[in-house]
Amino acid sequence: PNGKVNFMELKAAAAALLDGEEHEALDSLGLARLYSQEQMAAKNAIETASGSFLLGMLFYHGAWWPYGAQPLGLCLDCTPSWVIRILQAVVVNETCLYGFVVGSALMVSSQADCFAFSVRDGATLIVYLFQYCPWGFFLMWFSHSEVGSDLIPGDTGGVAQYSRWYLLMILVTKVLLVLTKRSNFPPSIVLALLVVGLVSFRESGRIRATSDCVKPTGLIQFLLCWVLPEGIMVERKWVSPMLLYYATIMYGQAMAGRAFKCLPRPQATSWRVVYGVACYTLSALLGRWYIGFVYPTDGTETVEWPDGAVAFVSNPRVDNHLAVIMLTMAITVPVVQVALVFAAVYYGPGDRAKQVAASWVSATMLGTYLISENLNFGNWVVQVIFMVCNCQCSDMHGLAQLAAAGMLLIVVSLSFGLLYQMLLLRVVVPSVLRGISWLSERIKAALRSSDGRLSDASESDIESSQE
Numbered sequence: 001p002n003g004k005v006n007f008m009e010l011k012a013a014a015a016a017l018l019d020g021e022e023h024e025a026l027d028s029l030g031l032a033r034l035y036s037q038e039q040m041a042a043k044n045a046i047e048t049a050s051g052s053f054l055l056g057m058l059f060y061h062g063a064w065w066p067y068g069a070q071p072l073g074l075c076l077d078c079t080p081s082w083v084i085r086i087l088q089a090v091v092v093n094e095t096c097l098y099g100f101v102v103g104s105a106l107m108v109s110s111q112a113d114c115f116a117f118s119v120r121d122g123a124t125l126i127v128y129l130f131q132y133c134p135w136g137f138f139l140m141w142f143s144h145s146e147v148g149s150d151l152i153p154g155d156t157g158g159v160a161q162y163s164r165w166y167l168l169m170i171l172v173t174k175v176l177l178v179l180t181k182r183s184n185f186p187p188s189i190v191l192a193l194l195v196v197g198l199v200s201f202r203e204s205g206r207i208r209a210t211s212d213c214v215k216p217t218g219l220i221q222f223l224l225c226w227v228l229p230e231g232i233m234v235e236r237k238w239v240s241p242m243l244l245y246y247a248t249i250m251y252g253q254a255m256a257g258r259a260f261k262c263l264p265r266p267q268a269t270s271w272r273v274v275y276g277v278a279c280y281t282l283s284a285l286l287g288r289w290y291i292g293f294v295y296p297t298d299g300t301e302t303v304e305w306p307d308g309a310v311a312f313v314s315n316p317r318v319d320n321h322l323a324v325i326m327l328t329m330a331i332t333v334p335v336v337q338v339a340l341v342f343a344a345v346y347y348g349p350g351d352r353a354k355q356v357a358a359s360w361v362s363a364t365m366l367g368t369y370l371i372s373e374n375l376n377f378g379n380w381v382v383q384v385i386f387m388v389c390n391c392q393c394s395d396m397h398g399l400a401q402l403a404a405a406g407m408l409l410i411v412v413s414l415s416f417g418l419l420y421q422m423l424l425l426r427v428v429v430p431s432v433l434r435g436i437s438w439l440s441e442r443i444k445a446a447l448r449s450s451d452g453r454l455s456d457a458s459e460s461d462i463e464s465s466q467e
Helices: 007-020 037-061 081-090 095-109 119-132 135-142 146-151 164-183 187-199 219-227 236-262 269-294 321-347 351-372 377-388 395-466
Strands: 022-026 032-036 206-208 232-235
Touching: 037 095, 037 321, 037 351, 037 377, 037 395, 081 269, 081 395, 095 236, 095 321, 119 135, 119 164, 119 219, 119 351, 119 395, 135 146, 164 187, 164 236, 187 236, 187 321, 232 236, 236 321, 269 321, 351 395, 377 395
Parallel strands: none
Antiparallel strands: 022 032, 206 232
């Protein structure tokens, strides 16, 4: 009214326009997706946090826990105790695996095709099959060479592709999602059935269709090994990630939206630091408490009974009150840790750094996860630790060991992981899709030619009968 420009209103209008503008970015399978401004911020936070969970899984598989290099028969004090406590709090149990699963599910749930089959599912299937044949057999041959023996663990024979179960879990869950949507079946019933399957699983923890996938003896055994990870039809450990993946796609976006609406991300950098540090600290403290409760003896991958080293999640039946409590804790505690870590990254400052980190994580995460099982990086981690300090290490040595091991795993991800993901998504998947398209066109052309010949023959028969 007074003729002056209201710059605050202009700034708010510009921010609203930016929030509504869509940006194109690549997902972990190299497919272009559209994201709003707010979705891009959430995407960067999810992928950055997922990268940290992947790093945690590499730490875990590097066998640098929980007592330093004790499994190698070396000194017990090669790593300070506080470093071990950190690794126990954030790496041990299923937190990193569940974070990896939740991150993938949140990214899928933001897309319109999450309840329909798409090119993404075809690419996932191609990668899944390629992992065993021909890639696994190439590694088996390569592991016997002079260079390959240093890169690939000799005890796997190059074909131990257990990590493929994750891709199979995604494909099976996608079938459940499509069926749920098309049949209007209540998602809660599907989740209840998955819980029943998890609880009533057989004592061995797995149902195996065949064995010895390193050297299959016949066509049937080869096909079973090609379709199933190491010939395993299903394993109890796979069911809980499937349950979590399905639930996250169905309810994750809505729950996250309500949580961040109740506690929105502050604009002030100082408050964002406070929120981020508080969330991550709570996650670490919860992890430390959980480790002290369920890992009283030597700490293995499976959750144990509070009064002894009885493996629980993988083996015994859930047939009593304590078993139900342990199973509930084994799922809910890591999930709460995962939610706190995602919140810490989302609330924390450094949007530009998260954007850069997310781009690198997206370009390397799939390749790193799939190739890491076939690398000797566990030995490399121990070598790096001992290069810093190999006995009676001080606190500064422990900090340097942690940093050196972390940098090594990042280098592995940015080299082997990046190259393998490029091989999969820029060579293997496009080549197979082009081959399928070419074969489809040839079949269609043959069918059209056959129909034409049949039509000509029919016309000739009609003319002959008229004569």
